[in-house]
Structure formats: structure tokens, C-alpha cells
Amino acid sequence: MAQVVDRAIFSAGPVFIIIAVGLVDMCVLAYYLIVFPYNHHLSLQESTFLGKLSMVFTILFTLYMVYCIHFHYYMSIRTRPGGMTNLDIEAGEDESTNHGLLEYEESAQYPKTCKKCHLPKPERAHHCSVCNACVLRFDHHCPWIHNCVGHYNHRYFVLFMTYMVLSAIYFVVFGWRPFIICLDILNPEWPYYFPRPLMAFAYILSICMGLALGALCAWHYYLVLTAQTTVEFYNNYYEKGVAKSQGEVFVNMYDFGYVENIRRFFNIGDKYPWYTVFYPIPVPPRGNGRYFDRCQEFYMLPAAQQEDTILANQAVQDLEDIKDL
Ligand SMILES: [Zn+2]
Ligand SMILES: [Zn+2]
Structure with missing residues (x-):
């Protein structure tokens, strides 16, 4: 029985990866198509130097976080953990x-x-x-x-979780207003190229993943320390x-x-x-x-x-x- 479970886990591995990348990138899309435009539309209208600077900084920072997540995830998957063969x-x-x-x-x-x-x-x-x-x-x-x-690959795995948790916190902190708006179904106004239900899903997912991964990440830092x-x-x-x-x-x-x-x-x-x-x-x-x-x-x-x-x-x-x- 244990062998069947082990084989099932191994066979399902690529599916887990596709699901993980799909969910992460859905949240990234939700950020760039809703959260970012919502938080920066004032800066764009006013077009002040500080407004533009904050936009550029935000874009670079979020790109860096997205890249770090994908890089460390890729390295966790592709790096052989080390064996005796x-x-x-x-x-x-x-x-x-x-x-x-x-x-x-x-x-x-x-x-x-x-x-x-x-x-x-x-x-x-x-x-x-x-x-x-x-x-x-x-x-x-x-x-x-x-x-x-x-x-x-333990180092990559811990850094992957770290960037995931920090990004989830970032998304939850800056995305709560668009989240409240997307729940208000009586208001038909929704000027974004991203479906409202998916925004709600991405936000709730970020909270859940942030908590679950946060606990796992804290546990691994305790083990490292x-x-x-x-x-x-x-x-x-x-x-x-x-x-x-x-x-x-x-x-x-x-x-x-x-x-x-x-x-x-x-x-x-x-x-x-x-x-x-x-x-x-x-x-x-x-x-x-x-x-x-x-x-x-x-x-x-x-x-x-x-x-x-x-x-x-x-x-x-x-x-x-x-x-x-
Ligand atoms: Zn294994
Ligand atoms: Zn062995």
C-alpha cells in the first residue's frame, strides 16, 4: 500500500508543479492587472516626479520578487538533492x-x-x-x-518559501481595497482586464498560502538556526x-x-x-x-x-x- 502511495506521489509530481506555477502566476497577473493600476492611478493622473518614481520602483521591486520566486522554485526542482549514485x-x-x-x-x-x-x-x-x-x-x-x-537544494527551497511568503504579505497588504471592491457585486463598475471572481480567489489564496507557507517557512528557519x-x-x-x-x-x-x-x-x-x-x-x-x-x-x-x-x-x-x- 505504501508503495502505491509513493508511486502516486511520484507520478503526480509534474501535475503539482503545473498547479503551483499556475496559481502563483495567476496572483502575479492579478497584481499587475488590478492591484498595481488601482494603487498607482493617482500617481499617473498627477504625473508628479515622485509619483512616477514610486511607479518605477514598484515595478522593479515586484519584478525582482516574481523572478526570485520562479528562480528558487526552478532551482529547487532541477537541483539534484545529492545521492550516492x-x-x-x-x-x-x-x-x-x-x-x-x-x-x-x-x-x-x-x-x-x-x-x-x-x-x-x-x-x-x-x-x-x-x-x-x-x-x-x-x-x-x-x-x-x-x-x-x-x-x-535545501537553500533554494528555503529561499523559495521566503520569497513566496513575503510576496503573499505584499499582495494582501496592497490588494485589500481592490479585493473589497471586487466583492461588491452590486457595483457593476469593474475597469480591469482580470475577472472579478479570479481576483477574489487570488486574494483568498494569498492569505491561505501566506499562512500555510509562513508556518512551514518559520519551521524551516527554526531547523536551520x-x-x-x-x-x-x-x-x-x-x-x-x-x-x-x-x-x-x-x-x-x-x-x-x-x-x-x-x-x-x-x-x-x-x-x-x-x-x-x-x-x-x-x-x-x-x-x-x-x-x-x-x-x-x-x-x-x-x-x-x-x-x-x-x-x-x-x-x-x-x-x-x-x-x-
Ligand atoms: Zn524523494
Ligand atoms: Zn538508500
Whole structure:
């Protein structure tokens, strides 16, 4: 039964993408054909310098937001999240990934093999039952991008959600008056090239998507700040409780503190300064997704506890994967 569901999710992937792009672009059209003319008709009539400047700025800003949404969505879909097959290794950004399999098998402290695809399973990798492959630093499978969210595309996925939420807020804030007008069906005056019912739908959709994606986006920022994946969160939560009951200190070995975690996730450094998060450009993740630095607190734990932590993290890799809908 689970396999049937997985196949259905995989087969429906392109349909999800078409629906998502269709809905986003409908809201974009509603903005340019109704919200923008409504908010700027006074500026055009008065034709003051400030009015024109505000129009140009608004057009450029909204085009930038629309482009960022489409760019990060495209990159989330097209970027392979990272796996252990030859194709994934050749596609890797990091030179060391060319020898990924060999290197992993030779030097992993606790080598692990996937029970399903029988390939080496590096730390934080997880087998996705929908894609039927292991994915590096797996977060979850998302049918809306017809892809897994993993090491190589998690950054794009988070930025896509960020721009979606900001744009939804923008649309709701500046579109509420046209929305009220379009609901007033007793008033026949509707001077726009966009149907009234669709405007109402686009506005309500923006509120719903803004709230739903806002919650998901906030959740992912929490995970980024605390250096966890969705799968790891549940295990860490459990381990934290166990450690507390035994009077021990729980340490997430990948947690370097909020600021450093953010820098590592967005690959902020000399090559990609902080402001590159605002650039719609391809930025690879830090590292090859097979090995991850461990924090100082982890190395200060007794050797036995370090081993327990590593083995507990490995046990999580065998749990069922997570699919969002
Ligand atoms: Zn696998
Ligand atoms: Zn997947």
C-alpha cells in the first residue's frame, strides 16, 4: 500500500508543479492587472516626479520578487538533492565528490549501508521511498517540487518559501481595497482586464498560502538556526528528554550556534558574502554532504557518550522518511 502511495506521489509530481506555477502566476497577473493600476492611478493622473518614481520602483521591486520566486522554485526542482549514485557524484559541485563512494567506504568512522538501495549511507543521509534513492542530508520529500529536499537544494527551497511568503504579505497588504471592491457585486463598475471572481480567489489564496507557507517557512528557519533536519528534529527531541531524565547534557553535534548555523546553511563566507542571499544566483551548499563538522561541545563529551550520539544519529537514518503534502 505504501508503495502505491509513493508511486502516486511520484507520478503526480509534474501535475503539482503545473498547479503551483499556475496559481502563483495567476496572483502575479492579478497584481499587475488590478492591484498595481488601482494603487498607482493617482500617481499617473498627477504625473508628479515622485509619483512616477514610486511607479518605477514598484515595478522593479515586484519584478525582482516574481523572478526570485520562479528562480528558487526552478532551482529547487532541477537541483539534484545529492545521492550516492555515480550520476549524483559526477554532478556534485565539490571536486572531492568525484571520489565520494570510495572515500566514504575507506574513511567513515562507522560505515553504514542502506538496506534498500545497498549503497554506502553517509551521516545524515536518508532513503527516500518516493525517489527510491538515498539523499544526502535528507530533509523531506516534497511533491510540490517533485524532488527531495536535501543537501544541494535545501537553500533554494528555503529561499523559495521566503520569497513566496513575503510576496503573499505584499499582495494582501496592497490588494485589500481592490479585493473589497471586487466583492461588491452590486457595483457593476469593474475597469480591469482580470475577472472579478479570479481576483477574489487570488486574494483568498494569498492569505491561505501566506499562512500555510509562513508556518512551514518559520519551521524551516527554526531547523536551520538549530542545525537540524526535519527527521533529526524528532530524534533530537526524544534524545533531549532521555538525556534530561538521566541528568546528562544533550548535544546536537552539528549545532555551532544560531549565527554560525545560518552562515553554514546559506554558505555565507568569503566567496558568498551575506548579501548573496538576496541574489537569485546558483549558490552551492557548504561541503559535499557526506561529512559534517562537529561542534566543540560534542568533542568535550566522554568518548562513550560521543559514540552513543553517533550511533543514535545513525539509527535515525533507518526510520521512515517524511513526505510533505
Ligand atoms: Zn538508500
Ligand atoms: Zn524523494
